[in-house]
Amino acid sequence: MGIFDKFKNLFQKEEKEELNRYDIGLEKTRKEFTSKLNLLTLKYNRINEEYYEELEDILIQADIGVNTVIRFIDRLKDRVKKENILNASDLKEIIVDEMFIIYVQNQIIVNKINYNKDGPTVILFVGVNGVGKTTTIGKLAYQMALQEKKVLLVAGDTFRAGAVEQLIEWGKRVNCDVLYKLDADPASVIYDGLEKAKREDYDVVLIDTAGRLQNKTNLMNELDKINKVIGKIIPNAPHETLLVIDATTGQNGISQAKSFQEITNITGIVLTKLDGTAKGGIVLAIKDSVGIPVKYVGLGEQKEDLRVFDIEKYIYGLFKEMDVEK
Ligand SMILES: Nc1nc2c(ncn2[C@@H]2O[C@H](COP(=O)(O)OP(=O)(O)O)[C@@H](O)[C@H]2O)c(=O)[nH]1
Ligand SMILES: [Mg+2]
Incomplete structure (x- = not known):
């Protein structure tokens, strides 16, 4: 199952309102980011060095940060090699997947508030x-x-x-x-x-x-x-x-x-x-x-x-x- 299917399944259980809030909140970023990625994929049929350079620019413009982007591109290149990926269109789903991995980095992410059990x-x-x-x-x-x-x-x-x-x-x-x-x-x-x-x-x-x-x-x-x-x-x-x-x-x-x-x-x-x-x-x-x-x-x-x-x-x-x- 691809990462998009995984997300879709996940959200069927969620309240629509909750997801909407993210949707609306991220609209500006999404418009910039996905339209650029879609264009990039159309422009480059095959993955090559120029493709990576343009992708790098797009990520940096989205404020992902230069160091993070460099690591990200390196990982992407590795995967492309290992999985024998040739077409830019096959890379889109992997880009999403790698974003996820960069954030999670094998750590358990605690975003719950650390409540005090005995007092305020x-x-x-x-x-x-x-x-x-x-x-x-x-x-x-x-x-x-x-x-x-x-x-x-x-x-x-x-x-x-x-x-x-x-x-x-x-x-x-x-x-x-x-x-x-x-x-x-x-x-x-x-x-x-x-x-x-x-x-x-x-x-x-x-x-x-x-x-x-x-x-x-x-x-x-x-x-x-x-x-x-x-x-x-x-x-x-x-x-x-x-x-x-x-x-x-x-x-x-x-x-x-x-x-x-x-x-x-x-x-x-x-x-x-x-x-x-x-x-x-x-x-x-x-x-x-x-x-x-x-x-x-x-x-x-x-x-x-x-x-x-x-x-x-x-x-x-x-x-x-x-x-x-x-
Ligand atoms: N659009 C938007 N505006 C926000 C958000 N959070 C705060 N603001 C606005 O940012 C301005 C400064 O917020 P304030 O709470 O006074 O900042 P403080 O000086 O750090 O306390 C206010 O006009 C808020 O309405 C947000 O998530 N989205
Ligand atoms: Mg204040």
């Missing part, structure tokens, strides 16, 4: 300004509230004007409590938030922070301080530190991931605004170059527009319009 689960959100931290917190709170979890939002971004109000708005929209304090430093707000969460038996605490990467030492000190406060009130917390990255910033997002990884322990990535880019290949590049799994993807601005990242749905979303000869 603390999730810290970090990332530079404007990437979608506050929005993601709102969306995730909405999902968790639907699962009947008692969720507290903590307004730890005390720097940006309007940041607290924005979180309060989200709290109203998704019907979750928000802890905030005006004119306080982040550590003090977080302290109060976690005390409240313990006292009042919250299941999950989502902590918003300010994202200032202009000065690495400052940010590192600030995150250290925040982590110390959190760990003091709830041992082993934070249970997750999610780095939020804006997919539309392309390779810049990769360097943000590398910088944050150097200063704090990132347990997962949220890739936002996938709906706003034709460069959705960044998902593969992040995993390949930073080694941190993408746990959630943002596929729009509404409360329903966050999804647990699913590599199969993602790849299906990218390639479903690609005609593969049976």
Whole structure:
């Protein structure tokens, strides 16, 4: 059974709505990517060196990242040799298959939240300004509230004007409590938030922070301080530190991931605004170059527009319009 049949079977069991969200969110990337691949296949009947070069360009333009692309092409060439593939049209399905392999890399990918069994689960959100931290917190709170979890939002971004109000708005929209304090430093707000969460038996605490990467030492000190406060009130917390990255910033997002990884322990990535880019290949590049799994993807601005990242749905979303000869 080919990989497309495998995906098709898989999705018959899925709710249509769920898959639609990926479809819509990946539309821009898919249009670029699959139409280019289809054209490439038409242009080159037979696989040759020029074919590979053009394929390389297409992948790099989709923001898959140069190193990842080079590895990918090498693997593809190996397979072409081993499996005696001559025609470009036979390669399409293998390209999809190899995308999958590059992401999975024989690892078991954990994209579930590491819930705390004895007390509130603390999730810290970090990332530079404007990437979608506050929005993601709102969306995730909405999902968790639907699962009947008692969720507290903590307004730890005390720097940006309007940041607290924005979180309060989200709290109203998704019907979750928000802890905030005006004119306080982040550590003090977080302290109060976690005390409240313990006292009042919250299941999950989502902590918003300010994202200032202009000065690495400052940010590192600030995150250290925040982590110390959190760990003091709830041992082993934070249970997750999610780095939020804006997919539309392309390779810049990769360097943000590398910088944050150097200063704090990132347990997962949220890739936002996938709906706003034709460069959705960044998902593969992040995993390949930073080694941190993408746990959630943002596929729009509404409360329903966050999804647990699913590599199969993602790849299906990218390639479903690609005609593969049976
Ligand atoms: N299209 C789209 N917009 C998003 C997504 N996530 C966030 N945004 C928008 O990005 C902007 C910045 O988001 P915000 O949460 O304030 O970023 P923060 O500074 O990191 O907290 C807002 O206008 C959001 O509506 C997404 O997945 N898709
Ligand atoms: Mg914010």
